[in-house]
Each structure stands twice: as structure tokens, then as C-alpha cells.
Amino acid sequence: xxxxxxxxxxxxxxxxxxxxxxxxxxxxxxxxxxxxxxxxxxxxxxxxxxxxxxxxxxxxxxxxxxxxxxxxxxxxxxxxxxxxxxxxxxxxxxxxxxxxxxxxxxxxxxxxxxxxxxxxxxxxxxxxxxxxxxxxxxxxxxxxxxxxxxxxxxxxxxxxxxxxxxxxxxxxxxxxxxxxxxxxxxxxxxxxxxxxxxxxxxxxxxxxxxxxxxxxxxxxxxxxxxxxxxxxxxxxxxxxxxxxxxxxxxxxxxxxxxxxxxxxxxxxxxxxxxxxxxxxxxxxxxxxxxxxxxxxxxxxxxxxxxxxxxxxxxxxxxxxxxxxxxxxxxxxxxxxxxxxxxxxxxxxxxxxxxxxxxxxxxxxxxxxxxxxxxxxxxxxxxxxxxxxxx
Amino acid sequence: xxxxxxxxxxxxxxxxxxxxxxxxxxxxxxxxxxxxxxxxxxxxxxxxxxxxxxxxxxxxxxxxxxxxxxxxxxxxxxxxxxxxxxxxxxxxxxxxxxxxxxxxxxxxxxxxxxxxxxxxxxxxxxxxxxxxxxxxxxxxxxxxxxxxxxxxxxxxxxxxxxxxxxxxxxxxxxxxxxxxxxxxxxxxxxxxxxxxxxxxxxxxxxxxxxxxxxxxxxxxxxxxxxxxxxxxxxxxxxxxxxxxxxxxxxxxxxxxxxxxxxxxxxxxxxxxx
Numbered sequence: 318x319x320x321x322x323x324x325x326x327x328x329x330x331x332x333x334x335x336x337x338x339x340x341x342x343x344x345x346x347x348x349x350x351x352x353x354x355x356x357x358x359x360x361x362x363x364x365x366x367x368x369x370x371x372x373x374x375x376x377x378x379x380x381x382x383x384x385x386x387x388x389x390x391x392x393x394x395x396x397x398x399x400x401x402x403x404x405x406x407x408x409x410x411x412x413x414x415x416x417x418x419x420x421x422x423x424x425x426x427x428x429x430x431x432x433x434x435x436x437x438x439x440x441x442x443x444x445x446x447x448x449x450x451x452x453x454x455x456x457x458x459x460x461x462x463x464x465x466x467x468x469x470x471x472x473x474x475x476x477x478x479x480x481x482x483x484x485x486x487x488x489x490x491x492x493x494x495x496x497x498x499x500x501x502x503x504x505x506x507x508x509x510x511x512x513x514x515x516x517x518x519x520x521x522x523x524x525x526x527x528x529x530x531x532x533x534x535x536x537x538x539x540x541x542x543x544x545x546x547x548x549x550x551x552x553x554x555x556x557x558x559x560x561x562x563x564x565x566x567x568x569x570x571x572x573x574x575x576x577x578x579x580x581x582x583x584x585x586x587x588x589x590x591x592x593x594x595x596x597x598x599x600x601x602x603x604x605x606x607x608x609x610x611x612x613x614x615x616x617x618x619x620x621x622x623x624x625x626x627x628x629x630x631x632x633x634x635x636x637x638x639x640x641x642x643x644x645x646x647x648x649x650x651x652x653x654x655x656x657x658x659x660x661x662x663x664x665x666x667x668x669x670x671x672x673x674x675x676x677x678x679x680x681x682x683x684x685x686x687x688x689x690x691x692x693x694x695x696x697x698x699x700x701x702x703x704x705x706x707x
Numbered sequence: 708x709x710x711x712x713x714x715x716x717x718x719x720x721x722x723x724x725x726x727x728x729x730x731x732x733x734x735x736x737x738x739x740x741x742x743x744x745x746x747x748x749x750x751x752x753x754x755x756x757x758x759x760x761x762x763x764x765x766x767x768x769x770x771x772x773x774x775x776x777x778x779x780x781x782x783x784x785x786x787x788x789x790x791x792x793x794x795x796x797x798x799x800x801x802x803x804x805x806x807x808x809x810x811x812x813x814x815x816x817x818x819x820x821x822x823x824x825x826x827x828x829x830x831x832x833x834x835x836x837x838x839x840x841x842x843x844x845x846x847x848x849x850x851x852x853x854x855x856x857x858x859x860x861x862x863x864x865x866x867x868x869x870x871x872x873x874x875x876x877x878x879x880x881x882x883x884x885x886x887x888x889x890x891x892x893x894x895x896x897x898x899x900x901x902x903x904x905x906x907x908x909x910x911x912x913x914x915x916x917x918x919x920x921x922x923x924x925x926x927x928x929x930x931x932x933x934x935x936x937x938x939x940x941x942x943x944x945x946x947x948x949x950x951x952x953x954x955x956x957x958x959x960x961x962x963x964x965x966x967x968x969x970x971x972x973x974x975x976x977x978x979x980x
Contacts, residue, residue, distance in 0.1 A: 558843070558845070559831065560840065560844040560846075562824055562832055563843055565821065565824055566824060566832055568823075569821055569822055570819055570821055570822075573819045573820075577888075577892075578807060578892075579832075579843070580838060580840065583839075584840050584843070
């Protein structure tokens with residue numbers, strides 16, 4: 318993509334506060350790269366070293382990174398395009414299920430029933446043969462393609478209907494919520510062929526490497542980090558292009574944008590679909606690290622939590638979304654260990670405080686010293702006494 | 708209704724690809740009538756605008772000014788009559804988007820600019836050019852285009868404000884920015900609805916200067932209530948009344964017209980003019 322090259326050397330436009338300063342993109346990339354390098358080194362230290370990080374921690378951080386990718390995808394549609402999706406976890410879970418299917422096929426005849434052709438749960442359900450929609454998932458490239466295609470297709474079809482009928486605002490949010498809830502119910506059913514209530518689990522290998530080995534865990538962490546970086550740069554390049562400006566224009570004044578002749582529905586559809594694919598990728602990276610995918614991932618609460626991360630981190634700044642996802646999840650891990658009952662209250666309180674006091678989130682707090690560029694006005698007196706009509 | 712000088716509607720060629728301004732007339736509207744629930748908003752209106760002309764349209768409330776604009780931009784279809792843009796484009800057969808693309812721009816009364824984008828980005832988005840998603844993603848400003856935006860910013864008095872968010876502009880500046888956004892679309896005919904509303908005197912003076920500067924390259928039709936503004940605009944005036952043209956000519960000519968004084972200015976005629 319030509320914009321990736323322009324990302325660091327500046328955007329074509331020499332004017333205007335950039336949606337994403339290239340400095341923040343550069344800084345973010347450097348910090349993330351440093352983390353990707355330093356954390357595996359910490360893991361390689363002797364266990365009694367103060368900076369030693371165990372496999373558990375590495376996997377935990379890797380999981381947070383996949384959440385950060387999900388947060389990016391939510392921020393892309395919510396922060397910049399103005400679509401509050403309360404169903405993004407559905408795309409995340411679909412990506413996860415696709416990866417889970419590949420991992421299930423990798424088990425081969427090492428399952429409890431030792432059936433080389435069918436996953437355990439199908440044997441348990443007395444299924445004769447593999448359903449057609451499981452075909453091809455033995456091949457990793459095919460699965461990888463499906464990781465993007467399945468959530469992308471759902472988002473495309475969903476968005477095509479929603480945006481064409483000009484469903485907006487809270488109505489759209491409710492429909493996205495209904496979508497993820499419908500998927501939750503569907504995936505609970507055994508007849509769906511995705512393991513029902515239990516989902517897909519008991520994974521053994523990925524690409525022939527054991528998922529239990531330390532190096533694979535570290536590898537998955539590194540891949541998650543690099544994927545986050547790639548998604549960040551992809552979003553940043555999209556948002557610094559004219560399409561990014563168009564997205565903000567659509568967010569703030571959709572009708573005006575339409576009046577300028579832009580195909581608003583198609584622009585929304587394209588960005589929404591891309592966002593769903595990013596969420597799908599996040600889900601696919603999540604599953605091998607946590608070792609299970611079940612219908613619970615479709616729970617409406619998950620989607621809402623992702624929105625909360627973005628709100629807390631700072632809606633409309635990509636790094637804010639990442640900060641929010643990492644910060645809130647780190648807090649969640651600590652809280653659920655220390656005060657399990659208090660976590661939801663703490664999260665709720667945090668959300669309220671951020672909404673009331675920090676409309677721009679943590680990012681606004683960190684980088685809030687935004688210079689209020691005072692325009693040089695031609696007629697100072699005229700400007701101050703201008704009677705502005707509502 | 709059959710007319711001897713007219714052919715069947717479906718025989719009129721629908722040409723939206725070819726604008727012919729060779730006769731120097733940008734807009735012909737003839738015998739236009741439209742009624743809403745029996746109320747004749749426009750009644751046998753004839754209205755012509757020359758290329759590059761600056762024209763003021765005045766009239767009391769309900770005279771049909773807004774409806775006329777709606778017909779020109781394709782928002783409202785007249786019951787009878789014909790409307791042509793140049794010599795070849797039949798406005799009555801074109802969609803709103805086609806009309807906008809053909810080169811008729813309209814500025815609504817309330818300025819709507821993209822508040823969270825810079826002045827520069829506002830102008831860039833408004834720039835005529837491909838509008839598809841993919842081409843928007845890959846769009847690149849050439850040096851020429853960038854210079855054009857800067858030149859235009861100079862004309863609309865926002866050169867120093869290019870990097871500033873549009874939300875920080877004053878009301879008058881937003882009006883100018885919106886006029887600038889219209890100009891970026893290269894319109895041949897500009898319809899401007901009450902540009903002076905809510906403006907200070909200084910801003911009005913600047914707006915008049917701006918409109919005069921833009922006329923010539925673009926035909927401009929200004930609908931305005933403010934008499935001082937119209938007088939200062941020093942342009943031919945069309946007075947609408949009950950959906951038809953009551954009088955047309957210079958401001959001095961209009962002022963001396965007895966009918967205009969009677970219907971438009973009512974009792975306060977002598978004070979107002």
C-alpha cells in the first residue's frame with residue numbers, strides 16, 4: 318500500500334492538524350517494537366532474575382495484545398466513522414472459531430476417541446462424516462484466508478443492508494448487539510457443528526509445533542505484537558489518506574458529505590468490513606493462546622467491554638484504543654485476582670468517571686495539552702461581537 | 708397539457724454529458740409552475756441567468772425563492788415548464804447528484820462545514836474529482852491542487868486559517884469556508900441562500916467583496932432579505948412575488964417601480980428603500 322511509505326515521511330497534505338500525527342505513529346511503533354524484543358528477552362532470563370517473565374505472563378500479555386487489536390478495530394469504526402458497534406466481539410469470535418477449526422483438524426487421531434476423520438465432539442454426537450463447512454480447514458493457508466473472509470463477509474452483508482437503509486446511531490448499535498446475541502444462541506446449539514456449549518478446545522499443535530511448548534508461546538506473543546503493529550499502521554495509513562478525512566466528515570455531518578457527492582454508504586461499508594476483518598484476525602490470534610473458543614465469546618458483554626476499553630483509552634486516537642485495551646485488561650486481571658466481586662463495579666465506575674471527566678480518555682489526559690490554535694482573526698472586534706445565529 | 712411549440716416529453720434528449728454555454732446563458736427557466744396541495748408556489752416563472760453574472764433575488768416570504776432554488780437543484784419537480792442549464796442540459800430530467808456534478812452548486816442558509824477537520828481538509832474534500840472509495844483512499848494532492856486550495860483560501864480570507872479546525876472559525880468565516888467549498892467543485896452556477904444572515908457589517912462587506920470577485924468565473928444567484936446587502940451588492944435584481952417575476956433590473960430601477968413598492972415593501976416602502 319502506497320500510504321505505508323508515506324506514513325513516516327509525512328502525508329501529502331502539508332496543512333492541518335493531522336488525524337494522527339506521524340510522530341505518535343512513530344513513537345507507538347517504537348515502543349511496541351521494543352516491547353516485542355524486550356519481553357522475550359525477559360523470558361530468557363534465569364527464573365530468579367527480578368525481570369524474569371514466566372510463560373504464563375507472556376501468554377497473558379499476548380492475549381492483551383489481541384484485545385488491543387480488537388480495540389483498534391472498534392476505534393476505527395466508532396472513533397473515526399461514528400458507528401458505535403456493540404457487536405464487534407462477534408467478528409472476533411468468528412475469527413477465533415475459524416482458527417479453532419484449523420486447530421481441531423490438527424489434533425488428528427490424538428483425540429479422546431482417536432477418530433482420525435472427526436473431531437471428538439462429532440464422534441460424541443454420532444456424526445457420520447465431516448460437514449461440508451469443515452472441509453479445507455486442515456490447510457493453514459485456507460484457514461488463514463477464512464479468518465479474514467468469514468468476519469468480513471458477515472460485516473459486508475450486515476453493513477450492506479444496514480447502511481443502505483440508512484440505519485444510524487443507537488438503532489445500528491442495537492442491531493449489532495442483536496447480531497452478536499443471535500450468533501451466541503446459534504453457536505450454543507450442537508447441530509451447528511461447532512462444538513455447542515463446550516466450543517472447540519483441547520488443541521495440540523499449530524503448524525506442527527506443540528502449543529504447549531515455551532517457544533511456541535513466545536512465538537505467538539511475537540506474532541500478536543507484530544500483528545498489532547501491522548494493524549495499527551494499516552489503520553493509521555487509512556486514516557491519514559483522504560478516505561480517513563472522509564470518515565471523519567461522515568462521522569460529523571453525514572448528509573453534508575453525501576451532498577458533496579461521496580458514496581457515503583460504500584465508504585462506511587468498506588471501513589466497517591475492514592474493521593471486522595481486523596477483529597477476526599485478533600480472534601484468530603487469541604484462540605491458540607488461550608486454548609479454547611466457545612460461544613461465550615459472542616456474549617454481548619464482550620462487545621460492550623471492547624467499547625469501554627476504547628472509551629477509557631481515548632476514542633478517536635488509535636494509540637488510545639491500545640492503551641485502553643491493555644490498561645483495562647491488566648487492571649481486570651489484577652482485580653479479579655484480588656477482589657473478584659469488585660471488578661464490574663470498578664469497571665463501571667471507571668467508565669462513568671471517564672465519560673464525565675475525561676471525554677477524550679486517557680489519551681486526552683496524556684496528550685491533552687493540545688495547542689488550542691487561536692485563529693488570527695481579520696477583524697478582532699468584529700469576530701468577538703459577531704452575533705452567531707443558532 | 709399539449710403545446711404546439713413542444714414535443715413529447717420522452718422525445719426530449721436527455722443530455723447530461725455536454726454543457727453548452729455558447730449563447731452566454733447559463734440558466735433558462737421558462738413558464739415554470741409548481742403547486743403544493745393547491746397552493747401555487749411558483750406560477751409561470753421565467754428566469755434567465757447569464758454566464759458569469761451576479762444576480763440578486765429578493766421577494767417577500769412565500770414568494771417562491773426557495774422553491775425556485777429547489778427546482779434548479781432538482782429537489783423539487785415543477786408541474787409544468789422547462790428548465791435548462793446551458794443550452795443542452797435539461798434540468799428537469801436530471802437527478803440532484805447529476806445536477807450538482809454538471810456544475811450547479813448551492814449554499815444553504817446555515818453553514819455546515821466539517822468541524823473536526825481543518826479548513827484545508829474541508830476544501831480538499833470538497834474538491835471536484837473522483838468520489839469512489841478506492842480512489843479516495845489513494846487520492847493524492849498535486850502541487851497544483853494544493854496551490855489552488857491556497858489561492859482560494861486567500862480569496863475567501865482564510866489563508867491564515869488553513870491548518871485550523873473549522874470548529875474554531877467564526878460564523879462569518881464558516882460561511883466563507885462553505886462558499887469556498889462550493890467553489891472547489893468548479894460550479895458554473897452558484898446558488899447562495901441568505902449569505903448575510905447573522906453576519907456583522909464588516910463580515911457583510913467582505914462577503915460582498917468576495918461575491919463580486921467570484922462573479923465572472925461563476926454565475927452567482929444570491930437570495931437575500933437584507934436590503935442593505937442587496938444594495939451594496941450593486942447587481943441586477945429580480946423581484947419575485949407570488950411565484951412569478953414582478954420586476955427585474957438595477958436596484959435603482961426596482962426602487963422606482965411602483966408595483967414593487969406596493970407588494971413587496973408594503974407600507975414602509977419609503978423608509979426601507
